[in-house]
Amino acid sequence: MIEQIFSQIAFALAVFVFGLSLLVFVKNYQKEVVSYLRGIRRPLVESAFAIFLGLIVGALILKVFDYSAKEGYISMLKGFGIFIRQRTFEPKEFVYALAFATPYMLTALTFAVGMRAGLFNIGAEGQVYIGGAAAAWIAGHVALPAGIHVFAVTIIAMLAGALWALLPALLKIWRGVHEVISAIMLNWIAFHLVMYLAIYHLPGKWAHITAEALPTARYPVISGNLTAVIFIALLVCILVYVFLWRMYPGYELRLVGDNPDAARYAGISISRAILLSFIIGGLAAGLAGASLAIRPEKWGFHDTLTDLMTYGFVGIGVALVGRNHPIGIIPSAIFFGGLANSGRFMEFDVGISSELVTGIQGVIIMAMALPGLLALLRRKAE
């Protein structure tokens, strides 16, 4: 009892201190804060509009097939932990959304860093497979001491992802092969390769599931199937932000993406920027694979790869809605995580196939591709 009261007081104190410091910060840097907010207003509105458009199209599709769009969207909100009918917020459900958001964040980073360097890197899907297989191998088949094992799994998975990302990067640099073609072909090659590895080299005690991760290799579980990897993912997002905006190689990378001619004229090596963006992307996607392969209930992945699939492609939408910004990706990934989590509620409550969510994501991506969508509408209205 006393502990509870104590913790509540501590919480209130923390909120108070945080609020006070925020207030002081805003007061002292009023001009900067206002101009920053003005700067992010347009991208925010555009992303929100794209999401709105996606939901409208989703509602239209539901109408065409005689479902109630209202019921569908009420159960979609359950994916975010919001139960409108019961008037409650269920943190337990929100945790599942966060569990989806963890790999999305990382695969979105893969795409976003590529976009910042002017590349359309859609190879995250294959790199997730490879990273997942590497993680499952180290976690399930190699015995290591307790402290080191988790780190070894993480590092090896990231390196494996980066290694797979190196192939399209080198093909792009040496032969000028467009990364869309090479990445997609490598995704499919990775798909069959990892399936082979899962069946012939990584079997566990359960049929069709790779060997369980040894207890020393498991990430600490927070709740549900959310593991502590989410903190690593957030850290990676922040590190990539620091790299892109506060370090010289990151600046070069962005310059190559914004204006390759100016970059070449300034003596910046374009191939190095391409290589760097692919490697960072591969590291992030490999970590996403590890987070998917080593999570509760199975602690491995199914040998049809259903546990690893689609995360790479959803990452494209996450990155676009997050405006290819490592920090913007975080809320965007949580939104997409909730969307993905809502699929099973829609299936259970209303009988809508959860694949509708993928369709909505597609529409959101299409809407994000139109740069002046809002400007266009405004001009029409005038």
Next chain:
Amino acid sequence: MPKARIYLQRRVLVFTVCLVAIVVFLYLLGWVGIKAKDVLRSSLFVMTPLALAAVGECINEKAGVVNIGLEGIFCLSCVIGVYGGVHLGSGVAGLLVGSLMGASIGFIFGIASVYGRANQVVFGMGINIFGDGMLLFLLITIWHATSYNIRPEFMIPYTSTPLGLLSPIIFVTIAIAILLHVILHRTFLGIKIKAAGEKPEAVDVAGQSVGRIRMLTCTLGGALTGLGGAFFSLGWLGTVVKEIAGGRGYIALACVVFAGLEPLLALAGAFIFGFAESLAFTVMSMPAAHTYPFFEYFLKMVPYIIPLVVVVIFIGRRPFPKASGKPYIRE
């Protein structure tokens, strides 16, 4: 001689060598116990959707629009085409419905990229993801199952040829490729299309609408891809499943690069990829393959490795139009 001409000649030479090599290879296959006729027949089937999509995309890219949403159009037109075919009671109607579906997506893509000045690669990827999701959504919503087998009476009937039973759509595809080649290189419309990709300002100055030309090619490319998508189910496999396209939309893109935007070369490229794929599947079904079951997974990679290797080797100097992938903005 202009450089583009030399590259084209070199490309034609490469394709001829490839095709001759395939013929020799087919002759040698007889010794291993594979019937050359069967491989050739199935590679023609694999070729058809690839070629339809690739030929349409060639025209598209000639006009300066890059649509990477071929995979999504395949998925959507496949399921819609089958739905239309089953409801209207004939396979041909299904093919038309499928190509109509493809044309409408191409039209939307055209509007977005020409008038909305969209990022074409991102928009195309959006189409792919939308198609991927909607294929399974429609399957489950319409037929309440993750796969649907078409009754034989709704399939496009095969015609018998010296090679065995072939779908008439195969010949339609070859005719379309030849027709588009003629249109592109022998008519005024072809000149307009090429100019819209190479120098849109010139088209504008000449009093022609760049937007209208690009809309036309987008819709045409979409319609051809949609026809290919409907062919998967109605003319070839007789079923709709989630993995029906299996990345073939992207292989068609590789085919376009391989062919350097020439419709006839795209047809040949699609045949070469089709041959590689059907050969891999023939080997997979051989009795000897069952002694090494793990080998199956490596054979399944072949359809993806071959396009990759081919693109790496033959990409050459890019023969792509200068305004490719950029929206035209009048100054």
